[in-house]
Amino acid sequence: MNATPNSQPDTPQPLGDEQMTASVLAHALPYLRRYAGDTIVVKYGGHAMQQNDLAATFGRDVALLKFVGINPVIVHGGGPQISAMMKRLGVEPHFVDGLRVTDAAMVELIEMVLAGTVNKRVADLVTRAGALAVGLSGRDGKLLQARKASHQRRSPGPHGEPAGEAVDLGFVGIPTKVEPRVLYALLGAGIIPVVAPLASGPGGETLNVNADTAAGAIAGAVRASRLLMLTDVPGVLDGNGNRLAELSAGEARQMIAEGHITGGMIPKVETCLKAVEQGAKAAVILDGRQPHSCLLELFTEGGQGTLIKP
Ligand SMILES: Nc1ncnc2c1ncn2[C@@H]1O[C@H](COP(=O)(O)OP(=O)(O)O)[C@@H](O)[C@H]1O
Numbered sequence: 013m014n015a016t017p018n019s020q021p022d023t024p025q026p027l028g029d030e031q032m033t034a035s036v037l038a039h040a041l042p043y044l045r046r047y048a049g050d051t052i053v054v055k056y057g058g059h060a061m062q063q064n065d066l067a068a069t070f071g072r073d074v075a076l077l078k079f080v081g082i083n084p085v086i087v088h089g090g091g092p093q094i095s096a097m098m099k100r101l102g103v104e105p106h107f108v109d110g111l112r113v114t115d116a117a118m119v120e121l122i123e124m125v126l127a128g129t130v131n132k133r134v135a136d137l138v139t140r141a142g143a144l145a146v147g148l149s150g151r152d153g154k155l156l157q158a159r160k161a162s163h164q165r166r167s168p169g170p171h172g173e174p175a176g177e178a179v180d181l182g183f184v185g186i187p188t189k190v191e192p193r194v195l196y197a198l199l200g201a202g203i204i205p206v207v208a209p210l211a212s213g214p215g216g217e218t219l220n221v222n223a224d225t226a227a228g229a230i231a232g233a234v235r236a237s238r239l240l241m242l243t244d245v246p247g248v249l250d251g252n253g254n255r256l257a258e259l260s261a262g263e264a265r266q267m268i269a270e271g272h273i274t275g276g277m278i279p280k281v282e283t284c285l286k287a288v289e290q291g292a293k294a295a296v297i298l299d300g301r302q303p304h305s306c307l308l309e310l311f312t313e314g315g316q317g318t319l320i321k322p
């Protein structure tokens with residue numbers, strides 16, 4: 013007999029830490045099976061990556077996804093990091109509908125920040141967590157090809173500029189073709205691709221692509237089963253600041269037209285709509301400031317963020 017004198021086999025005991033861990037893993041089984049072998053594109057926004065402890069957690073979560081048999085592809089932003097560098101050089105950033113007006117000199121700086129500093133930092137977060145990540149930009153391996161954007165204001169500008177007005181955004185790219193071979197090569201070798209949102213224009217010039225747009229284009233090309241957009245708000249907020257659990261195309265368009273969705277949230281929502289219309293199974297905008305937001309979204313039933321419906 014191994015039973016200790018105090019043991020009461022018929023009374024449920026509270027779970028200790030180790031049993032709790034085992035229980036959490038067991039509960040995750042159906043979700044692990046659901047996503048096994050799937051490709052999941054995670055857009056890691058520049059705002060979400062600003063806190064160091066959360067960034068390390070993000071790196072570990074991505075590594076965990078890989079170790080449980082999911083193929084994560086990371087597409088990162090870096091808008092705040094670009095703006096900070098511009099300000100250090102005395103240049104004031106200028107955005108229209110969440111898109112940065114980019115002149116020829118600026119696109120060089122943007123490539124340095126995105127494909128240099130930020131890309132290597134994000135790849136390093138994952139590598140330090142024990143998985144192999146390789147950083148590349150959309151200009152590598154013909155991954156992202158684009159044309160210059162011809163943009164019309166979605167909503168009135170801050171100085172009374174009317175919606176519908178044509179705006180020259182300069183070296184801002186709209187993806188025209190995605191060549192995902194380089195991603196498959198990396199995934200096939202067990203490596204997590206980490207992509208900086210730059211593209212090659214028709215003449216080989218560098219174009220600055222909004223990271224949400226780049227993530228959506230890549231998610232479509234690799235037929236991702238999920239597109240997760242990590243940002244710095246709990247999801248899409250209504251006029252009273254409450255998170256919307258779901259958002260349809262019609263509702264989103266109305267909120268944009270009425271000015272309830274503005275700035276960087278516009279390309280995010282538009283990208284999610286396009287991704288689900290093009291066949292992605294789901295697109296979710298969620299709070300990257302919440303620890304383990306990717307794991308909560310994928311491995312629990314409780315919905316996080318805002319689910320975008322076609
Ligand atoms: N209706 C809305 N709901 C939530 N956020 C909104 C909304 N309208 C505008 N935003 C803004 O969009 C921002 C997220 O976009 P962005 O700054 O581009 O983030 P990221 O760097 O993560 O891509 C939020 O911080 C918020 O200021």
Ligand SMILES: CC(=O)N[C@@H](CCC(=O)OP(=O)(O)O)C(=O)O
Nearest residue numbers: 058089090091111112221222223
């Ligand atoms: C055209 C355009 O706006 N490009 C973005 C690219 C980075 C980005 O999108 O970063 P976040 O996801 O952190 O906002 C920019 O220059 O800021």
